[in-house]
Amino acid sequence: MKRLSILAWMLVLAAVCACQSNAPKKARADIAGHVIIIGLDGWGTWSFEKGDTPFIREMMKEGSHTLYKRTVLPSISGANWAAMMNGTPAESSGIIGNDAAPSFKPLVLTEHHAQPTFFHLLKQARPDAETGVVCEWGDFLNYADTLCLDHFARIQDPTGHPDAIVEESVRYIVDKKPALCFIHIDALDHVGHAYGQGSAEYYAELPLVDDRVRRIVEGVKEAGIYDDSILILTSDHGHEGTGHGGHALNEIETPLVIWGKGIKKNHEITETVIQYDLAATVAEVFHLEKPQSWRGVCIPVFE
Numbered sequence: 001m002k003r004l005s006i007l008a009w010m011l012v013l014a015a016v017c018a019c020q021s022n023a024p025k026k027a028r029a030d031i032a033g034h035v036i037i038i039g040l041d042g043w044g045t046w047s048f049e050k051g052d053t054p055f056i057r058e059m060m061k062e063g064s065h066t067l068y069k070r071t072v073l074p075s076i077s078g079a080n081w082a083a084m085m086n087g088t089p090a091e092s093s094g095i096i097g098n099d100a101a102p103s104f105k106p107l108v109l110t111e112h113h114a115q116p117t118f119f120h121l122l123k124q125a126r127p128d129a130e131t132g133v134v135c136e137w138g139d140f141l142n143y144a145d146t147l148c149l150d151h152f153a154r155i156q157d158p159t160g161h162p163d164a165i166v167e168e169s170v171r172y173i174v175d176k177k178p179a180l181c182f183i184h185i186d187a188l189d190h191v192g193h194a195y196g197q198g199s200a201e202y203y204a205e206l207p208l209v210d211d212r213v214r215r216i217v218e219g220v221k222e223a224g225i226y227d228d229s230i231l232i233l234t235s236d237h238g239h240e241g242t243g244h245g246g247h248a249l250n251e252i253e254t255p256l257v258i259w260g261k262g263i264k265k266n267h268e269i270t271e272t273v274i275q276y277d278l279a280a281t282v283a284e285v286f287h288l289e290k291p292q293s294w295r296g297v298c299i300p301v302f303e
C-alpha cells in the first residue's frame, strides 16, 4: 500500500513536470517598446570636433556613442543605409551603390523579393507592430522593403522645405507611436557635395540639423513614448572634398549615438562598430531572431 502510494505520487509529479515543460515559456519583455532611428546623410566624424551640435552632444552624455563607426564600402549612401537595415555586407546583399536593385544576385531574398531587413523581422514576429520611414532621399525606400512598412513618406523638396521632415516625422510619431521608425535627413550631404568637407557652409548647416533632431525628439516626448523608447542617431558616410565613395577616413568614419530606455549613460563605445551592427542591435531590443545570413553583431550598449 505504502509502495503504491509512493508510485502514485511519482506519477503525479511526472505529469506535473511534463505539463510544465510543455507550457509556453514566458516571453522576455522587450528592452524598449519603440526604436526611433534618425539618419543624417553625409554626417562625417571629421565634422564633430568643431561642429556646433549642442543637442547631439547632450544626448551623447545621456547615452552611448562612438565617433568611429565604420561605413561599409563603397562609402555610398544606398549601400550603407541598406546595411544598417539588412544586417548584411554587400558581398551577400549585392547592394553596392545607389541602384534600386542589387548589382548581383543576393544570397538571400524574402517572399517580398527583398533583403530581410529589421522591418521584415519585426513584422514577421509581430504583424501588429507599427513600422515607418520618413525620408528626404526617396531612394532610401529601395532598401527598407516597403511591403513591411505601415507608413512611408518622402519629403518632395527638402531644400525648399527644410522643416517638412520634422513636421512629417513628428506628425507620424505622435499619431501612430511606431514600434520601429527610421527618419532620413539629407541636408548635410547636400552641403557636403556642394561645398565640400571642412567648408564653412557645412559647419553652418550642422546646428540647423542638430535643431531638427532636437525637435523630432521633442515629438517623441509629445507622443508620450519617450520613456519607453531607444533613440539612435547615425550616418551613412562622410565626405572627402565634395565627394564620397572611396575609403578615406573622412568618408568612412561616422558617429553613432544611442540613448534611451536600458541604454548605458555617459558611455563611449570602445568596441568596433560597422553599419550592419545597427540591424543586430535593433533585433536585440525586440528579441528578434537574426537570420543566419546576417553578419552584424549587437553593439554592447545595454545596461
Ligand SMILES: [Zn+2]
Pocket: 041, 042, 076, 077, 078, 189, 236, 237
Ligand atoms: Zn549619403
